Amino acid sequence: MSTDPILKVEDVQVSFPTGGLGRRSSILGVAGVSFEVHPGETFALVGESGSGKTTLARAVNGLQPISEGAITFEGQRIDTLDRRSMKPVRRRMSMMFQDPVGSLSPRMTVGDLVTEPFRIHGVEGRNLREEAARLLTLVGLPVDFVGRFPHQLSGGQARRVGVARAIALDPALIIADEPTAGLDVSVQGEVLNLLNDLRERLGLAMMIITHNLHVVHHVADRTAVMYLGRFMEAGNTEDVFGAPQHPYSAALLSANPEPDPDKVHDRITLPAEVPSLLARPRGCEFHTRCPWVRDNCRSEPPVRHHENGRTVACHFPLEPGARPPVAETSPA
Amino acid sequence: MTTLAINNLNVTFSTEAGPLHALKNVTFDIPENRIVGIVGESGCGKSTLINAILGLLADNGTVDDGSILFEGADELTTLSASRMRDLRGPRISTVFQDPMGALNPVISVGRQMINIQYRSDLSKEEKTQRAIDMLELVRIPDARAALGRYPHQFSGGMKQRIAIAMALMMEPALLIADEPTTALDATLEVTTIELLKDLQQEIGCSVMFISHHLGVIAELCDDVVVMYAGEVVERGTTRQIFQNPRHPYTARLLECDPARQSERTRHLPTIPGEIPDLRARPPGCIFANRCHRVQPACTAPPPDAVIVDGHIARCFVANEPTEVGGIA
Incomplete structure (x- = not known):
């Protein structure tokens, strides 16, 4: 660049x-x-x-x-x-x-x-x-x-x-x-x-x-x-x-349907609904759906991490291949 | 039993430039309790097919030949307008790409859901309860409160789920879903198709699912019908179509899917050429002008070759081995 x-x-x-x-x-x-x-x-x-x-x-x-x-x-x-x-x-x-x-x-x-x-x-x-x-x-x-x-x-x-x-x-x-x-x-x-x-x-x-x-x-x-x-x-x-570092990108990429009927998907499912713009969540705005959510995500907006031309708006950027911490429950 | 049996259906539109043969010898079944995917590019006749099934062809469109038999009893091509109205909604319902087109923006969701039960003998309270049950079934949180809200107060994914709830409310035998997940991101697309699959099981209806997205078709559908320029060029189970495509168009279509190119490439594969003018259909194979396996015989109409029972390709060379083995 x-x-x-x-x-x-x-x-x-x-x-x-x-x-x-x-x-x-x-x-x-x-x-x-x-x-x-x-x-x-x-x-x-x-x-x-x-x-x-x-x-x-x-x-x-x-x-x-x-x-x-x-x-x-x-x-x-x-x-x-x-x-x-x-x-x-x-x-x-x-x-x-x-x-x-x-x-x-x-x-x-x-x-x-x-x-x-x-x-x-x-x-x-x-x-x-x-x-x-x-x-x-x-x-x-x-x-x-x-x-x-x-x-x-x-x-x-x-x-x-x-x-x-x-x-x-x-x-x-x-x-x-x-x-x-x-x-x-x-x-x-x-x-x-x-x-x-x-x-x-x-x-x-x-x-x-x-x-x-x-x-x-x-x-x-x-x-x-x-x-x-x-x-x-x-x-x-x-x-x-x-190696997506933000939980939303990780979920998006894991959800992507592929044209193979026998593909076994290892998906990250997102609970809850996309919030309304009229009522943006406090803290990190993705926290309502984030499988990795922790306490300060609910109160504090994340700082943007910049590294090697990459920006991630997350308190806890993911390691490559990270899986959600708890056993997933089906969306309520 | 077969929910919908389409046999040798031909639809023509009269246009200023002469008759346009929009559907030609279309034959396929939607068996009971199965999800059948329809794949094909814009202009391949998917919308005409839906309109023919629903009896909603434009005034200049006519069914020249063939039959659409619903539940073994009603011949939809000759059905009276009043009987057709009885079927549309309670027995055959639809979900479209844009949920806002299905929901009235100035009437609350609850009222719309109660209104569409006008044929039912239930009391008002029972209808309300039914609306709540349906919203819960499509995983709308706090369903009772949701009844009082208006469509714009829901997110895109929720609106589409409400449209699905309304389409399935009367427990139809056939749900026609026309690109219902196109406007959603991948996470919501996947939740919506999983939901559709669950509801289909629960209600026990058949689904005709139309999509460009081969990945969604592979994941959701039991059977696949591949359409090209108004003809069904190949049909079979999802595995047969995706793992052993026998029509050259199907094979090329699958190869073109960027999802199949695991190596990152700037130059995506395509099928050269254009769909022929449907006002002047070639007498032989409709795909011949673009086909990589074209033969002299292809100037005559190709047969519906049976590969195995239920897997059919309209092609002269469908039963000959392919050089690439089908999978790219």
């Missing part, structure tokens, strides 16, 4: 107002998150629906105002920019949204869709027809697709159009929110290979949001595990997958 980070996120919080008349309060969707993404690197965010992954991505892209912290992109502080000054930044940082077909306007042709970024950003002096052909070739679609409409595309093809739109303006960073949701494994492989090829050829940095751990294992250089809007653990993917 000798290079300067392309994206630097420091202690970012995103709060949403809740409650009605006279009972105004707020909840933290993202509760103090820091990370860096370097050029050419793939950074993955994992966590369940509602853990704050998409909110964090939207905050990075300026679609969601942040309440605390700082976001620096290519050396420029971007969280304080207004809409107008944010626009040129978005040429360098593009976003792929979740639903492949839903994120394409149904009344525009593929040709119009992939060249729309040029029009939005007022890029002049380019032959849009040539650009459309260039982009479609880049993402592996036949050039004669320019006249098609989104409903005439398969899920994988629609995703490729989404990728073409995302790379149209030569961005430095692509944020991909669930780029493979709803695709079968072979099409999923195609989309991920495509993103990876482009990353290598164009020197892109990528931030991928997903809950597919198998995908993360293969494509991400670094991985952060999110829970209730915080990073429980972040580090090199191979380190995190090889």
Whole structure:
């Protein structure tokens, strides 16, 4: 990590107002998150629906105002920019949204869709027809697709159009929110290979949001595990997958279903429910479900341990291969 | 007895560009008390299949041929609308990917759970008790208090479990679960499928479980049906499909699962090519244009080759040995 980070996120919080008349309060969707993404690197965010992954991505892209912290992109502080000054930044940082077909306007042709970024950003002096052909070739679609409409595309093809739109303006960073949701494994492989090829050829940095751990294992250089809007653990993917130090990541990785009907799973089961953001637990916020919970976890928030590029928010980081201390009971 | 027997089902949609053959000669059974997984990519006809079973095909869709026999008595393709309404809910129920789509956000969970028992003769108190019992069965803590709460007050995993409780409330013979765990993280996914398995045992219903996630299918299902472009290309027990896939599509699909690549790789395997246009189906094998074992014979419709009893692959070469032995 000798290079300067392309994206630097420091202690970012995103709060949403809740409650009605006279009972105004707020909840933290993202509760103090820091990370860096370097050029050419793939950074993955994992966590369940509602853990704050998409909110964090939207905050990075300026679609969601942040309440605390700082976001620096290519050396420029971007969280304080207004809409107008944010626009040129978005040429360098593009976003792929979740639903492949839903994120394409149904009344525009593929040709119009992939060249729309040029029009939005007022890029002049380019032959849009040539650009459309260039982009479609880049993402592996036949050039004669320019006249098609989104409903005439398969899920994988629609995703490729989404990728073409995302790379149209030569961005430095692509944020991909669930780029493979709803695709079968072979099409999923195609989309991920495509993103990876482009990353290598164009020197892109990528931030991928997903809950597919198998995908993360293969494509991400670094991985952060999110829970209730915080990073429980972040580090090199191979380190995190090889020996998770936070109980939540350990449980997630042990739970991952595998395509082998005879596989004997040695799972760490988590008791209780995911707490509501309206009532965050005291102390360590994972303590209500942690099989390794001890007394001070219930009262004191954990200090983040930083070591060799790895961060763990736990009082008692796990040793490799650690098993829960007491015999597990089935979840009540 | 067979809960659902689908035999040679063909469904066509009329479109401006001509008829679209969405399901072609689909045959499989959902036996009593078994969990049958349906695997296939988007566009393979899973949703059309569900809609055909539930009698909810869009106006431009028709069943051209074939039968869907429910519990050996009701032919669902020709059933009257009123009889179909009697079956939907009490006998055949569904759980979808997004639990918020199943729950009304402005009515308390308890009221929704009592309302859906409108066909039952139980008293109000008994219905309330039944709702509490169901919530306890799906491990919602403090079930009585939960009745007064609204859907947004529950976490994603709990909402999906409430949707499952509501789907199973009337003890249906068949539960259709369409990607019910896709939105959950791995820990909740596993708890939800374990719960589904327990409830299925307890209620004694059959389940048709649709998922892209091969790992979940392997873990939960007794039998697997592999669909491709509106056809059932292979079906068998979960072990047969995962350990001895005989259709080239199944074999390639399993190889493509990143979970099977134990070595970390940046380049994931794929199946080159695209699904053919369903408005212009090739006369022969539907997978021939992408198949690595394609032969001259594949331009004719392939047979449903029987590997062993119950393990069937729609392929000319299904009974020939494969070079890789199936497992990647």
